[in-house]
Amino acid sequence: MNDTLTDFAQAKIETLQAASLKRSLAPTHRLDGVWVERGGRRLISFSCNDYLGLSHHPKVKAAAIRAIETHGTGAGASRLITGDHPLFAELESKLAAWKGAEAACVFGSGYLANAGVIPTFLGPGDLVVLDELAHACIWAGARLAGAAVIAFRHNDVADLAAKLAESRGGGRRALVATEGVFSMDGDLAPLHEISRLCRAHDAWLLVDDAHGLGVVGGGLGAGRVFPEAHIDLAVGTLSKAIGGYGAYVCGTGPVIDFIKTRTRTVVYSTGLPPANAAAAIAALEVIEAEPERAAAPLAKARAFCAALGLPDAQSAVVPIILGEAQAALAAAAALEEAGLLAVPIRPPTVPDGTARLRIAFSALHPDWAVERLAEAVRPWLRR
Numbered sequence: 451m452n453d454t455l456t457d458f459a460q461a462k463i464e465t466l467q468a469a470s471l472k473r474s475l476a477p478t479h480r481l482d483g484v485w486v487e488r489g490g491r492r493l494i495s496f497s498c499n500d501y502l503g504l505s506h507h508p509k510v511k512a513a514a515i516r517a518i519e520t521h522g523t524g525a526g527a528s529r530l531i532t533g534d535h536p537l538f539a540e541l542e543s544k545l546a547a548w549k550g551a552e553a554a555c556v557f558g559s560g561y562l563a564n565a566g567v568i569p570t571f572l573g574p575g576d577l578v579v580l581d582e583l584a585h586a587c588i589w590a591g592a593r594l595a596g597a598a599v600i601a602f603r604h605n606d607v608a609d610l611a612a613k614l615a616e617s618r619g620g621g622r623r624a625l626v627a628t629e630g631v632f633s634m635d636g637d638l639a640p641l642h643e644i645s646r647l648c649r650a651h652d653a654w655l656l657v658d659d660a661h662g663l664g665v666v667g668g669g670l671g672a673g674r675v676f677p678e679a680h681i682d683l684a685v686g687t688l689s690k691a692i693g694g695y696g697a698y699v700c701g702t703g704p705v706i707d708f709i710k711t712r713t714r715t716v717v718y719s720t721g722l723p724p725a726n727a728a729a730a731i732a733a734l735e736v737i738e739a740e741p742e743r744a745a746a747p748l749a750k751a752r753a754f755c756a757a758l759g760l761p762d763a764q765s766a767v768v769p770i771i772l773g774e775a776q777a778a779l780a781a782a783a784a785l786e787e788a789g790l791l792a793v794p795i796r797p798p799t800v801p802d803g804t805a806r807l808r809i810a811f812s813a814l815h816p817d818w819a820v821e822r823l824a825e826a827v828r829p830w831l832r833r
């Protein structure tokens with residue numbers, strides 16, 4: 451017999467609370483790229499993925515406002531009906547050129563991109579091999595495909611090789627999926643080796659570069675982080691360094707053509723609001739025009755790591771792993787006292803025992819704020 455739904459939810463909430471795993475929403479005014487207001491206090495945020503401060507850039511905002519005035523607020527239908535605004539084609543050709551790909555398809559969000567694309571190419575009887583730390587939406591796509599799902603140890607090429615050697619064969623199709631820059635750890639995947647293994651084992655490769663685009667590599671080259679790696683499906687989002695909302699997948703002409711006719715999260719979901727496409731186009735133009743902006747988040751992350759004697763940063767994301775959820779909550783509360791917002795990241799977003807502060811650096815962080823953060827974090831470093 452069922453409990454009432456309310457009793458069920460209440461019991462679940464109490465279990466989470468007892469384990470310090472209950473989450474709650476905190477209304478937050480983002481005043482610009484880095485300052486936020488929460489609970490009546492102004493804090494400097496080190497938790498936003500708006501790495502280049504483009505969500506509040508005057509040119510990006512102006513492009514979005516113009517697009518709303520001209521085209522309205524919504525796409526009105528799926529892209530295959532009447533929702534395929536001409537701005538999408540312009541954005542797609544810009545993204546494809548940026549990634550060095552033949553073509554691109556824009557999506558409503560990164561979650562929808564991964565959840566939609568993986569089941570487009572794989573099904574029951576096929577194989578998806580994932581980095582164990584791959585984003586939740588990559589796992590969701592793999593599970594939706596109904597394929598066998600195997601994880602390899604994080605960034606461990608030897609383990610991937612062993613898993614592929616064990617499980618390839620039988621004529622089934624296989625996809626390896628990983629991230630370019632890992633969202634919660636900030637480290638980079640060894641894409642050259644992974645891509646070589648994929649070719650050796652006749653597997654396709656999907657790379658989600660949500661946290662790399664616009665940040666790693668700097669300036670115009672930022673999209674082409676690993677120019678020689680052969681990537682079949684290059685996924686990314688417009689919601690992080692691009693400062694807006696939406697996502698994309700790049701690939702060959704036929705791959706993208708097939709996605710546009712078959713991927714359920716394209717076919718059965720309304721097109722992106724045209725203003726989001728206009729904002730993304732403007733954001734890409736700002737990045738092209740200001741390479742020093744794209745180089746700044748990594749430089750700030752490196753300065754922070756150097757100040758604390760941490761291993762050198764590889765991206766704009768630096769994890770301070772504290773262990774239990776309690777410890778991450780306590781550290782975040784202490785930082786907030788010092789005027790710094792670093793939201794604690796707890797399981798299941800990260801593996802058990804690795805609760806952390808995930809520090810995300812922005813081009814707009816003043817040097818004094820990075821220094822203040824380093825001093826506030828220093829007492830919490832694990833010995």
Ligand SMILES: *Cc1c(COP(=O)(O)O)cnc(C)c1O
Binds near residue numbers: 560587633661
């Ligand atoms: C943020 C993120 C996503 C989700 O993108 P949204 O556009 O926010 O839905 C997908 N993959 C990775 C690796 C991410 O970090």
